[in-house]
Amino acid sequence: xxxxxxxxxxxxxxxxxxxxxxxxxxxxxxxxxxxxxxxxxxxxxxxxxxxxxxxxxxxxxxxxxxxxxxxxxxxxxxxxxxxxxxxxxxxxxxxxxxxxxxxxxxxxxxxxxxxxxxxxxxxxxxxxxxxxxxxxxxxxxxxxxxxxxxxxxxxxxxxxxxxxxxxxxxxxxxxxxxxxxxxxxxxxxxxxxxxxxxxxxxxxxxxxxxxxxxxxxxxxxxxxxxxxxxxxxxxxxxxxxxxxxxxxxxxxxxxxxxxxxxxxxxxxxxxxxxxxxxxxxxxxxxxxxxxxxxxxxxxxxxxxxxxxxxxxxxxxxxxxxxxxxxxxxxxxxxxxxxxxxxxxxxxxxxxxxxxxxxxxxxxxxxxxxxxxxxxxxxxxxxxxxxxxxxxxxxxxxxxxxxxxxxxxxxxxxxxxxxxxxxxxxxxxxxxxxxxxxxxxxxxxxxxxxxxxxxxxxxxxxxxxxxxxxxxxxxxxxxxxxxxxxxxxxxxxxxxxxxxxxxxxxxxxxxxxxxxxxxxxxxxxxxxxxxxxxx
Numbered sequence: 001x002x003x004x005x006x007x008x009x010x011x012x013x014x015x016x017x018x019x020x021x022x023x024x025x026x027x028x029x030x031x032x033x034x035x036x037x038x039x040x041x042x043x044x045x046x047x048x049x050x051x052x053x054x055x056x057x058x059x060x061x062x063x064x065x066x067x068x069x070x071x072x073x074x075x076x077x078x079x080x081x082x083x084x085x086x087x088x089x090x091x092x093x094x095x096x097x098x099x100x101x102x103x104x105x106x107x108x109x110x111x112x113x114x115x116x117x118x119x120x121x122x123x124x125x126x127x128x129x130x131x132x133x134x135x136x137x138x139x140x141x142x143x144x145x146x147x148x149x150x151x152x153x154x155x156x157x158x159x160x161x162x163x164x165x166x167x168x169x170x171x172x173x174x175x176x177x178x179x180x181x182x183x184x185x186x187x188x189x190x191x192x193x194x195x196x197x198x199x200x201x202x203x204x205x206x207x208x209x210x211x212x213x214x215x216x217x218x219x220x221x222x223x224x225x226x227x228x229x230x231x232x233x234x235x236x237x238x239x240x241x242x243x244x245x246x247x248x249x250x251x252x253x254x255x256x257x258x259x260x261x262x263x264x265x266x267x268x269x270x271x272x273x274x275x276x277x278x279x280x281x282x283x284x285x286x287x288x289x290x291x292x293x294x295x296x297x298x299x300x301x302x303x304x305x306x307x308x309x310x311x312x313x314x315x316x317x318x319x320x321x322x323x324x325x326x327x328x329x330x331x332x333x334x335x336x337x338x339x340x341x342x343x344x345x346x347x348x349x350x351x352x353x354x355x356x357x358x359x360x361x362x363x364x365x366x367x368x369x370x371x372x373x374x375x376x377x378x379x380x381x382x383x384x385x386x387x388x389x390x391x392x393x394x395x396x397x398x399x400x401x402x403x404x405x406x407x408x409x410x411x412x413x414x415x416x417x418x419x420x421x422x423x424x425x426x427x428x429x430x431x432x433x434x435x436x437x438x439x440x441x442x443x444x445x446x447x448x449x450x451x452x453x454x455x456x457x458x459x460x461x462x463x464x465x466x467x468x469x470x471x472x473x474x475x476x477x478x479x480x481x482x483x484x485x486x487x488x489x490x491x492x493x494x495x496x497x498x499x500x501x502x503x504x505x506x507x508x509x510x511x512x513x514x515x516x517x518x519x520x521x522x523x524x525x526x527x528x529x530x531x532x533x534x
Contacts, residue, residue, distance in 0.1 A: 020296075022303070024049050031132060036264050038079060038128060043261040053147050055261035056124055060117045067092055069110070077123055090123040097122055097141075098157050100176060101166030114168050118143060122164045129162065148257035149173060151186060173255035178219025185218060187252050195235055200224050222253045267320040271304060272398035273297045279332040280392040290376050293397050295368045298356060301399060318357065322399035325352040327379040332393025345394070348379040352399055 007013050028049040035052055036044050043055035063077050075092035078084060090096070095118070109115045125141045132139045141162035142154025153165040153176075167173040177185075183193045197216045198204055221227055233246025242248075251257065273296045280286055307317045330345040353375055356367060376397065384390045509516050509524060516524045 021049070022300070025300070025303070027137070031135065031137065032264075034131060034135070035128060039264070040081075042263045044264045045262040046264075051151075053150070053261045054128075056121055057117075059124065060120045063120050064113065064116050067116070072110075077120065077127070088123075088127050090120075090127075092116075092119060092123075095119050095122045095164050095166075096126040097143075097162035097164060099164050099166060100153060100156060101168075101172055103166065104168065112168060114145070115166070118145075118164055118166065122162065125162050146255075146257040147259055147261065148186060148252065149176070149255055152176070152180060152184070155184075167255070170254075170256075174222075177253065177255045178217060178222065180218050181214055182216050182218055182221060183214040185252055188249065192236055192249060196221050199235060200227075218253055267402055268304060269402065270398055270400035271297065271301055271322070272326075272396055272400075273300065274328070274394060274396035276394050277332060277392060280395075281389050283388065286380060286390070286392065287372065287377070289395055290372045290380065290397075291368055293395060294371050294376060295365075297397050297399065298368060298371075301356075320402040321357065322352055322401060323403050324349050324399065324401035325375060325379075326396075326398040326400060327376055327383065328394070328396035328398070329380065329383050329390075329392055330394040331391045346383050347396075348382050350375065350379065 003015070028046075032044070032046060032052060035054060036042070039054060039056075040058050041055060045053040047053060059079075062081065066078060067075060072092040075090050076087050077090050078087040080086040103109070104112065104115060109119075121143045125143055129139045129141055138160040140154050140158040140160065142150040142152065142156070142165065143162065144150040144153050144165040145167060149165050149167065153163045156163040165173070165176060167176070182188060182196060183190070193214045193216075197214055200216060200221055229247045229250045231246070232249050233244075236245045236249065237243075273293050275289065275293060277289070280289065301322065305319050305322070307319050326347055326349040328345060328347040330342065333343060353371060356371060358367070384392070509521075509528075512528070
């Protein structure tokens with residue numbers, strides 16, 4: 001519902017500024033971390049700020065195998081494979097919470113592995129919901145055999161309950177699906193809904209109208225005599241549509257969803273902030289909003305991507321580096337014009353300047369003003385070349401193309417990780433001496449870091465433009481440019497006696513006196529032998 005519609009219905013409606021979502025994001029991350037701590041497989045996928053998909057197949061299967069069929073009422077759900085005392089008591093003769101579907105006879109249920117899995121999953125869901133309530137928040141939950149059915153089941157008894165969908169056979173899910181509005185099915189948007197509604201009702205439907213609301217249920221479409229996978233493909237597929245869309249929608253109508261729960265991510269794929277307006281036309285207005293949104297974005301980037309160190313002497317570590325900055329605008333349109341929300345939406349992208357990676361100055365007025373003046377304003381001029389009268393209705397600023405490991409630590413930028421992995425990576429390329437001195441085999445050209453040196457290497461945070469205890473480092477990626485000429489290279493010759501050549505990993509040729517790398521000695525000796533033959 002649009003705000004102007006709500007105010008017509010309720011003139012005394014009080015509107016609160018909900019622009020700053022930082023408290024919600026902080027709570028979301030906290031609760032996500034709580035749930036992730038109980039996952040064995042790590043498959044826990046976020047959906048927005050307040051929804052999570054959690055694959056507990058491994059936990060439930062493990063506990064089904066531990067059930068004592070003679071004492072199900074006194075069952076124990078193990079939360080750890082290694083610690084048999086870590087878990088909670090449960091009654092494995094009944095499902096926790098609400099049930100949707102026909103409950104099987106008692107003995108048939110106990111003989112059904114799927115039923116026992118759903119039953120144990122319901123007890124795990126209740127345990128996790130109680131843990132969330134200990135943090136001061138209510139929750140609802142859906143338990144089923146795939147993401148689609150679980151999400152729809154979770155909507156049944158909000159805001160403080162859970163629902164287990166007993167779909168022990170494929171046909172058992174059909175009555176549950178048939179009662180839902182077509183638009184309520186995840187994966188079926190306004191365009192598909194309008195096409196299917198127009199087809200089954202044999203009348204034109206305009207899905208672009210702001211007040212469009214589907215009145216057709218899944219059952220009406222699914223049981224229509226002319227609906228089939230080939231018919232859906234013919235109806236829905238057009239220029240730019242994904243291949244196999246008809247079969248995909250057919251499966252969704254039948255409650256079939258084979259998409260896997262994605263493993264949890266410590267780093268988001270992108271971070272964006274946007275706001276809408278009733279038409280911005282002046283340069284001062286544009287600059288003010290670009291500055292405000294950019295400042296909010298950089299604050300959020302700092303919260304999500306910078307890992308604060310418990311050691312005050314250590315600089316903050318970046319968990320990932322966004323490489324791309326994107327600006328999106330769209331002109332203002334009135335809801336009565338009937339134009340789609342994304343009408344005339346356009347974007348421009350470019351490299352994210354490296355000066356924003358100064359964690360100490362992140363979000364400072366100087367950094368924000370520099371970002372707006374040097375990057376965002378030229379992007380805006382490229383999108384809107386007219387001198388004024390832009391009628392801007394939306395501004396979105398986004399950072400994306402994260403560089404760093406999915407686990408949260410950008411291993412490609414952490415020199416400590418690089419050194420710890422080098423022995424494994426270079427093992428097949430290592431050359432060994434035959435003699436190896438008194439100690440037997442020795443690795444040619446290899447060195448061992450001393451304790452002090454190793455600590456210095458591991459202490460490097462990989463943060464662009466920051467100083468380590470021993471040296472000043474530049475951005476550890478060629479894609480970034482600090483815009484500074486103060487970079488000072490590490491000079492290994494500093495530790496040599498004046499006039500002494502750097503012979504580390506080298507051997508002096510007895511014939512010509514030159515220092516030759518170990519790996520090139522054979523070829524160098526061959527060179528001398530060819531000279532003597534001539």
